Amino acid sequence: MRQLLGGKVRTAAAAIAEFAWHGATIGMGGQNINRCPMALTHELIRQGIGGLTVLGCNLSLPLDQLAAAGLVTRTEQGSGNLERYGVLFTWRRAVERGEITVRDYSHLAMASRFLAATLGLPFLPVRSLLGTDLGRDLQRSGDVSATTDPWTGQPVLLVRACAPDLALVHASLADADGNVIIEGVSSHEVDMVTASKAAIVSAEKVLPSGAFAEHPEQVTISGAHVDAVVEQPFGAYPTSVYRHYDFDEPAIERYQSLARSGIGLAAYLRDSVTTHPDFTAELAGLRTRCAELEASMLELT
Amino acid sequence: MTTIQAPVTPRELLVFEGARQIGADERIIAGTGLPLLAALLAQRTTAPGLKLIIESGVVFPEVVPTPISVVDPRIMHSPSRLGSLLEVLGGFVQRGLVTTGFLGGAQIDARANLNSSWIRRGAEWVRLPGSGGANDIGSHCAKVVVLTTHEKRRFPQHCDYVTTPGFLDGPGGRERAGLGPLSVRVITDLCVFSGDETTGELELTALMPGVEVEDVLENTGFRPRIAAHPRAVTEPEEPELRLLREELDPRAKYFPERRTP
Numbered sequence: 198m199r200q201l202l203g204g205k206v207r208t209a210a211a212a213i214a215e216f217a218w219h220g221a222t223i224g225m226g227g228q229n230i231n232r233c234p235m236a237l238t239h240e241l242i243r244q245g246i247g248g249l250t251v252l253g254c255n256l257s258l259p260l261d262q263l264a265a266a267g268l269v270t271r272t273e274q275g276s277g278n279l280e281r282y283g284v285l286f287t288w289r290r291a292v293e294r295g296e297i298t299v300r301d302y303s304h305l306a307m308a309s310r311f312l313a314a315t316l317g318l319p320f321l322p323v324r325s326l327l328g329t330d331l332g333r334d335l336q337r338s339g340d341v342s343a344t345t346d347p348w349t350g351q352p353v354l355l356v357r358a359c360a361p362d363l364a365l366v367h368a369s370l371a372d373a374d375g376n377v378i379i380e381g382v383s384s385h386e387v388d389m390v391t392a393s394k395a396a397i398v399s400a401e402k403v404l405p406s407g408a409f410a411e412h413p414e415q416v417t418i419s420g421a422h423v424d425a426v427v428e429q430p431f432g433a434y435p436t437s438v439y440r441h442y443d444f445d446e447p448a449i450e451r452y453q454s455l456a457r458s459g460i461g462l463a464a465y466l467r468d469s470v471t472t473h474p475d476f477t478a479e480l481a482g483l484r485t486r487c488a489e490l491e492a493s494m495l496e497l498t
Numbered sequence: 499m500t501t502i503q504a505p506v507t508p509r510e511l512l513v514f515e516g517a518r519q520i521g522a523d524e525r526i527i528a529g530t531g532l533p534l535l536a537a538l539l540a541q542r543t544t545a546p547g548l549k550l551i552i553e554s555g556v557v558f559p560e561v562v563p564t565p566i567s568v569v570d571p572r573i574m575h576s577p578s579r580l581g582s583l584l585e586v587l588g589g590f591v592q593r594g595l596v597t598t599g600f601l602g603g604a605q606i607d608a609r610a611n612l613n614s615s616w617i618r619r620g621a622e623w624v625r626l627p628g629s630g631g632a633n634d635i636g637s638h639c640a641k642v643v644v645l646t647t648h649e650k651r652r653f654p655q656h657c658d659y660v661t662t663p664g665f666l667d668g669p670g671g672r673e674r675a676g677l678g679p680l681s682v683r684v685i686t687d688l689c690v691f692s693g694d695e696t697t698g699e700l701e702l703t704a705l706m707p708g709v710e711v712e713d714v715l716e717n718t719g720f721r722p723r724i725a726a727h728p729r730a731v732t733e734p735e736e737p738e739l740r741l742l743r744e745e746l747d748p749r750a751k752y753f754p755e756r757r758t759p
Contacts (some may be wrong), residue, residue, distance in 0.1 A: 228554055228568070228583075229567045229568060229569050230566075230567045230569060230570065231567070231569030231570075232569075254583055255630060274628065275628060275629055275630050275631070276628040276630035278627035278628075278630075280529070281531070281566045284625070284627050285627075292625045293623065293625050301615060301628050301629065302629070303629040303630070303631065303632070303633035303634045303637075304553065304583055304587055304629070304631045305584070305587040305588055305591070305592060305634040306633075308583050308584040308587065308588065309584075309588070312584060323592070324592055324638070324676065324677075325592065325633050325634045325637045325638070326633060326637070327637060327663070327675045327676045327677055328660075328663050328666045328671065328672065328674075328675030328677060329611075329633060329660045329661060329662065329663050329666075330615070330660045330661070331615065331660070351676050352676030353676070380580075381569075381571070382552075382556055382569060382580045382581065382583075383555060383580075383581070383582045384555060384569070384583050385582065385583045385584065387582060388582070388584060437569070437570075437571060439571055439574060439580075443571065444567075446566075494571060497562065497575065498571060
């Protein structure tokens with residue numbers, strides 16, 4: 198039974214220890230260079246929680262780092278890339294070697310799977326994927342089912358509901374009851390969180406219970422669907438949080454150049470993640486850079 | 499940075515010809531890069547009523563220079579709404595409210611099908627990013643525009659893997675699969691290919707300045723239909739060139755060839 202009110206504030210370490218486990222299916226928040234739940238996924242790496250299936254629309258930096266740490270066995274996604282900065286190189290290598298199994302969907306098909314679970318439905322029809330190898334592969338593996346609209350006879354594909362064991366999202370604001378405000382686009386995250394069996398949300402700031410009581414219509418995700426909240430300033434670094442800070446392009450390029458070759462990735466994870474006790478310690482040397490990223494976002498919003 | 503006097507580069511010309519494919523009052527879905535610049539150019543010149551929509555959830559933004567991602571704060575500027583992926587790809591694209599989609603891909607074949615999933619290299623398969631919203635856009639938009647560099651390996655007879663539907667197996671292919679009709683423009687640094695449901699394949703309909711039909715054939719992995727009189731793509735006037743260089747991408751984020759070392 199979810200706890201509906203109060204007492205949801207945790208450290209990232211405590212929240213991950215409580216709600217994640219070896220072999221869990223993880224609904225991954227963020228998209229490309231925006232609002233990736235870096236503080237929460239770094240905690241998965243610190244605690245070495247593996248055998249994970251990672252589910253999402255665009256899977257980005259968090260997935261690649263989890264794959265680099267050897268924690269991922271399967272992904273179901275719309276895409277695995279960082280746009281201009283390239284494909285997810287570690288994920289790609291692991292997929293090509295057969296170390297990670299993939300199920301490829303379109304973004305809308307994945308979003309429809311989350312929506313189905315959110316609505317308590319076993320499946321939803323989509324009119325995407327039709328006629329392509331993408332749709333054929335999913336039919337062959339039994340993940341989608343071809344049928345027709347009973348009223349018009351038009352072809353549709355049924356995609357199965359997707360309810361992750363645990364959703365990980367980084368947001369702008371939360372309160373102690375788990376109510377969440379996301380500024381900027383919300384990508385696939387609202388339906389993914391409401392579809393999930395448990396959810397941890399980290400936020401730039403966590404306010405006391407009742408902080409949003411005067412404007413509850415501004416709450417993006419109700420605390421009814423959130424099990425733990427973690428206050429973590431710059432918790433999406435080096436990706437951006439709209440109205441808070443810009444993404445750190447050189448840091449993303451540095452990671453991608455390591456991931457491309459695969460050489461030095463283990464040292465990178467050790468020096469920038471596992472050697473530190475928590476995410477705040479990881480950021481200790483980056484105060485000047487973080488201030489620059491705040492100033493850059495301020496100019497834009 | 500090059501001055502406004504420098505001649506238009508082949509990649510810039512892609513953007514100008516891309517902008518010319520957009521009619522007045524269209525609703526356009528585009529990622530970032532050259533397609534977004536083409537849409538913004540059209541919006542600032544021939545199609546002031548054009549509305550942009552971005553897969554991450556951005557509805558009708560006024561873009562500031564120069565976004566590099568569909569979630570870049572520069573693409574979330576002054577929109578009607580910042581919503582969700584489901585709203586955009588479901589509520590606009592699958593719902594049929596978007597007229598033209600801009601797409602890319604590692605391969606585009608004679609039937610205008612696109613591949614962004616897997617490439618065969620000998621006995622090996624090389625993994626690419628996957629569909630993202632591309633399959634949704636190619637399935638539901640009535641017009642698709644592709645801007646790409648022209649390399650033989652990018653234009654095979656058949657894609658190694660079909661991620662996004664063009665005309666599928668030819669005339670009637672989309673209808674048999676349950677999809678609506680499509681028209682396609684593929685703009686490269688050599689030419690323009692066009693296609694619609696009547697032939698279900700790409701036809702060479704225009705040539706970039708200084709390019710001959712033979713140049714296109716040598717660099718294309720299939721034998722395209724050739725229009726009786728391929729049109730010559732015209733170069734932009736100075737005001738348009740100035741708009742692209744000074745206002746839409748002033749730091750030449752997408753034109754490394756224009757950056758001074």
